Amino acid sequence: MKSLSGKVAIVTGAGRGIGRAIALLLARSGSRIALAARSEAELDAVRDEIHREGGEALVIPTDLTRDAEIKRLVAETLARWQSIDYLINNAGWGRTAPVTKAKVEDWDRTFQVNLRAPMVLSQMVLPSLIGKGEGAIINIGSISGKTGQANTAAYCASKFGLVGFTESLYEEVKEYGIKVAVILPGFVDTPLIPPARRLDRSKMIRPEDIAQAVFFVLTSSPASCPVEITVRPQRSPYT
Numbered sequence: 001m002k003s004l005s006g007k008v009a010i011v012t013g014a015g016r017g018i019g020r021a022i023a024l025l026l027a028r029s030g031s032r033i034a035l036a037a038r039s040e041a042e043l044d045a046v047r048d049e050i051h052r053e054g055g056e057a058l059v060i061p062t063d064l065t066r067d068a069e070i071k072r073l074v075a076e077t078l079a080r081w082q083s084i085d086y087l088i089n090n091a092g093w094g095r096t097a098p099v100t101k102a103k104v105e106d107w108d109r110t111f112q113v114n115l116r117a118p119m120v121l122s123q124m125v126l127p128s129l130i131g132k133g134e135g136a137i138i139n140i141g142s143i144s145g146k147t148g149q150a151n152t153a154a155y156c157a158s159k160f161g162l163v164g165f166t167e168s169l170y171e172e173v174k175e176y177g178i179k180v181a182v183i184l185p186g187f188v189d190t191p192l193i194p195p196a197r198r199l200d201r202s203k204m205i206r207p208e209d210i211a212q213a214v215f216f217v218l219t220s221s222p223a224s225c226p227v228e229i230t231v232r233p234q235r236s237p238y239t
Contacts, residue, residue: 003029003030003220004026004029004030004031005030006030006031006044007026007028007030007031007032007033007085007086007090007145008031008032008033008077008081008084008085008086009023009026009031009032009034009057009084009085009086009087010035010036010073010074010077010086010087010088010121010125011026011033011034011035011036011088011090011113012036012037012062012064012088012089012090012091012117013036013037013090013091013140014033014035014036014043014046014090015035015037015039015042015045015046015093015171016037016175016190016191017188017190017191017192017207018041018043018090018140018188018190018210018211019037019088019090019091020046020186020207021206021207021208021210021211022044022088022090022210022211022214023035023046023050023057024049024050024211024225025208025212025214026086026214026216026218027053027055027056027209028055029215030123031055031085031086032055032056032057032078032081033050033055033056033057033058033060034056034057034058034073034075034080034170035047035057035060036059036060036061036062036064036075036091037061037062037091038061038062038063038064039075040061041044041060042118042178043061044059045059047059052120053201056078058070058076058077060076060077060082061126064091064112064113064117064141065109065113065117066114067120070117070120070121070124071182072126073121074121074125077139078128080110081231083121083128083130083132083134084125084128084129084135085128085136086134086136086137086138086218086231087122087125087137087138087164088138088140088184088214089117089118089122089137089138089139089140090140091113091117091122092113092114092140092142092192093109093110093113093114094110094114094152094154094155094158094192095110095153095154095155096151096152097177098150098151099153100110100176102153106140106154107154110154110155110158111157111161112159113153113224114158114159114161114162114163114203115158115161115162118139118162118165119165120129120150122137122165122169123145123152124237126136126173126178129176129178130173130176133175133176133177134176134177134222135177135178135179136178136179136180136184136218137169137170137178137179137180137181137221138179138180138181138182138214138217138218139162139165139166139181139182139183140183140185140187140210141144141159141163141166141182141183141184141185142155142159142184142185143145143203143230143232144156144159145159145162145163145182145184146160146163146184148178149179150227158193160228162182163176163182163184163228166181166227166228167182167227167228168181168211170225170227173226177222179217179220179225179226180225181217181225181228182227182228182229183210183213183217183228183229183231183233184229184235185203185205185209185210185212185231185232186205186230186231186232186234187199187205187237188204188205188206188207188210189201189204189205189206189207190207194200198238198239199237199238200237200238200239201237203233203234203235203236203237204233204237205231205232205233209231209232213229213231216229217229
């Protein structure tokens with residue numbers, strides 16, 4: 001495994017699922033990790049696992065719908081390590097409902113967490129990355145950012161927006177040596193997909209598979225940038 005020793009990464013939604021897998025893999029590769037999510041208990045468990053393996057992690061409970069807490073996340077990371085190298089915008093939220101029955105407040109939260117927070121965080125960490133002339137911002141999107149589906153209009157729209165933001169930001173900062181990428185998973189076996197869904201979870205993508213895609217971006221040649229990576233289940237999980 002290529003070392004990312006000494007690098008500093010912020011990972012949102014780091015308490016479970018894909019975010020947890022990303023945090024653990026980056027820590028094992030030598031990075032120091034700022035763990036962000038709403039559940040402090042879940043973050044503490046991830047931090048303890050990283051520490052048991054000899055890594056270094058900082059727990060920063062964060063509600064991504066609140067700008068003050070986003071600012072605190074960046075400020076506390078810089079106060080601890082004086083640097084930020086990687087931002088992994090992984091946190092996501094959504095609620096299923098047809099447009100005629102959906103709650104507008106659910107739409108607002110979906111866009112706040114899935115799109116606005118990654119944009120605000122990117123704006124806040126870019127000065128550190130530009131000053132170094134290297135680094136990466138990786139957004140965890142979804143297949144739903146390429147294909148609309150019934151009853152998930154706001155979620156799909158937010159993920160479509162995240163793809164557009166990624167492509168635009170890449171064009172803005174590529175000459176600084178900063179990689180910007182979006183990873184688009186299909187069904188991943190995480191708590192975001194409730195057990196009630198009629199899916200064979202053994203055929204779903206593992207969170208560790210998405211972590212490997214993040215690692216691929218971070219360790220890719222300085223001469224290239226994998227701006228968009230789609231990850232689909234090898235076999236259909238539909239039952």
